[in-house]
Amino acid sequence: xxxxxxxxxxxxxxxxxADVAARNxxxxxxxxxxxRDERDGLFEAYTVDVGGKVVRCPLYTRDEWxxxxxxxxxxxxxxxxxxxxxxHDEAALQEWAAKMAYRTxxxxxxxxxxxxxxxxxxxxxxxxxxxxPKLTVAQSDYFSYLSNxxxxxxxxxxxxxxxxxxxxAGRAEVRQVIxxxxxxxxxxxxxxxxxxxxxxxxxxxxxxxxxxxxxxTEDGHKMMLLKRGERVASSPGQYAGVxxxxxxxxxxxxHLLRETVEELFGAEEGTHPMEHxxxxxxxxxxxxxxxxxxxxxxxxxxxxxxxxxxxxLYVENEQLGEWVLKEHNPNFxxxxxxxxxxxxxQVVGRLPTEYDFSPTTGxxxxxxxxxxxEQYDVGVGEQITRVVP
Numbered sequence: 001x002x003x004x005x006x007x008x009x010x011x012x013x014x015x016x017x018a019d020v021a022a023r024n025x026x027x028x029x030x031x032x033x034x035x036r037d038e039r040d041g042l043f044e045a046y047t048v049d050v051g052g053k054v055v056r057c058p059l060y061t062r063d064e065w066x067x068x069x070x071x072x073x074x075x076x077x078x079x080x081x082x083x084x085x086x087x088h089d090e091a092a093l094q095e096w097a098a099k100m101a102y103r104t105x106x107x108x109x110x111x112x113x114x115x116x117x118x119x120x121x122x123x124x125x126x127x128x129x130x131x132x133p134k135l136t137v138a139q140s141d142y143f144s145y146l147s148n149x150x151x152x153x154x155x156x157x158x159x160x161x162x163x164x165x166x167x168x169a170g171r172a173e174v175r176q177v178i179x180x181x182x183x184x185x186x187x188x189x190x191x192x193x194x195x196x197x198x199x200x201x202x203x204x205x206x207x208x209x210x211x212x213x214x215x216x217t218e219d220g221h222k223m224m225l226l227k228r229g230e231r232v233a234s235s236p237g238q239y240a241g242v243x244x245x246x247x248x249x250x251x252x253x254x255h256l257l258r259e260t261v262e263e264l265f266g267a268e269e270g271t272h273p274m275e276h277x278x279x280x281x282x283x284x285x286x287x288x289x290x291x292x293x294x295x296x297x298x299x300x301x302x303x304x305x306x307x308x309x310x311x312x313l314y315v316e317n318e319q320l321g322e323w324v325l326k327e328h329n330p331n332f333x334x335x336x337x338x339x340x341x342x343x344x345x346q347v348v349g350r351l352p353t354e355y356d357f358s359p360t361t362g363x364x365x366x367x368x369x370x371x372x373x374e375q376y377d378v379g380v381g382e383q384i385t386r387v388v389p
Contacts, residue, residue: 015102018157020167023237028058028154028359029171031302033178034186035060035193042130046299046363047389053347056389057362058302060193065133065298066367072295075309076135076207076250079126084138087204089147093117096150103236117142122247124204125307128197133206133298135307137250144204145245148189149304152203155185156303172362190305203305209255210243211293211311212368213264214342214379215321221378222321223342223365225355226263226334238358239338241365242313252309253293257282260313263314266329278327281320290317294375296367301360310364310369342369342379349383 021027032045043060068075093113096292100116101108124140159181165173189203190196196205213224225239242256242263249255250268257273265278273279285291294312315321328337338355341347348369359363366384373381 014158014161017161017167018099019103021157021160022377023366025058025166025238026160026165026167026169026174028039028157028301029169030160030174030178030181031152031304032056032058033174034156034183035302036175036193042197043300045302045389046297047387048363048366049217049385049387050366051345051383053352054387055352055362055366058359059299059308059363060302061297061299061363062130064131066135066296068295072293073251075133075252075295076123076137076231076246078250079136079138080218082126082138084124084126084140084144084204085202086141087144087147089151092147092150092154092301093143094147095154116144117143120247122245123207123250124199125207127308128200130197133295133309136147136299137207137246142245142247144305145206149205149206149306151185152190152304155183156181159183159236167226169299171214172210173176193300193305194306196300196305205300205304205306207246208243208306208308209246209252209259209262209311210308210360211256211260211313211362212241212312212361212366213260213324214368214372215313215315215324216318217321217325218318220341220343221372223340223368224264224324225329225338225340225365226330227336227338228334228358237356238332238361239355240358240361246309251312256293256311256313263330263334264324265327281323285317285320286317290320292316294371296364296371299363303359308360310360310367312368312370312374316376318364342381345380345383348380 046057046059048055087331097111097113097116098108102109120142122140122142123137124137125135127136163177186207215222227239244259246255261267261271261273261276261279261299292314296310299308369379369381370384372378
């Protein structure tokens with residue numbers, strides 16, 4: 001499949017189509033429709049009722065993955081027995097680099113992989129429990145993840161483009177064609193969601209770790225939604241929380257704090273939380289129970305079959321919340337920030353229609369609001385209920 005990718009991305013017509021499709025989340029819509037009719041009983045799509053509006057997110061999860069009673073630092077453990085062989089598919093990496101060149105207004109024909117993509121370590125699951133969100137991981141790298149995830153996503157795009165699907169299409173249009181699409185790579189690697197549990201295959205899924213920040217201010221409780229830049233690698237122009245793929249640490253809380261000092265306070269990438277004054281203050285606030293990092297759920301996305309650990313970052317202390325707002329300094333990934341009043345039921349009810357969430361953010365937002373109401377009696381999360389899709 002990849003031998004065809006580069007030639008296709010040289011087409012201006014396809015480049016324009018793919019750029020619009022990415023902003024419309026078409027890949028995740030198609031991935032969700034591909035797995036929609038599975039009846040193996042292992043997974044269900046994350047679906048909620050938000051003030052009377054049913055919202056289906058392109059995420060798959062289990063009831064057992066909404067609870068974790070142990071220490072977060074022990075949720076992910078390193079596999080001492082399994083070595084994962086790297087997979088560096090030059091064509092897939094070149095396609096990704098070409099996509100970034102196009103998005104940033106550079107010459108696609110002359111772009112090199114290293115112009116837009118750099119390799120580095122990350123962790124990939126080798127075993128996953130069905131009984132709870134316990135992940136066993138091995139060391140992999142970013143090129144291996146991209147080599148496989150890029151193929152899964154690009155194959156969907158090419159098939160939809162060849163089928164004449166409009167890049168702004170919704171679920172109804174995709175559902176009409178999904179069964180007729182030729183998706184040999186997906187059918188080989190992830191033909192069903194059941195392939196992402198137990199012993200994991202060789203498609204090198206990443207583990208995303210993120211949280212929705214909710215802070216107490218003098219004007220009440222606010223949710224911080226970060227709008228991603230138009231030129232970032234994934235989910236351009238969409239709203240998200242703070243987070244990224246698990247690489248330097250297998251401790252979800254430590255990883256989240258590192259991403260927080262980068263994306264909320266503008267620290268250099270890779271900065272250890274203890275090496276940043278704002279990181280130190282957050283750690284002290286967690287120890288003093290003025291702030292909380294609570295586990296919400298683990299899920300798998302529909303387009304790339306990667307894992308996501310979703311949490312809530314709740315700043316309960318009002319003075320500390322005002323400090324977060326004062327110190328907020330976005331990095332290159334998140335150019336703007338929106339404060340959302342989570343105590344107004346009408347505002348919360350409009351979330352599904354008013355905000356273009358990144359593919360994995362919607363579920364994080366709704367679970368954060370549900371948890372905040374149940375655990376801290378804050379907000380109007382009682383108007384959000386999980387439903388069977």
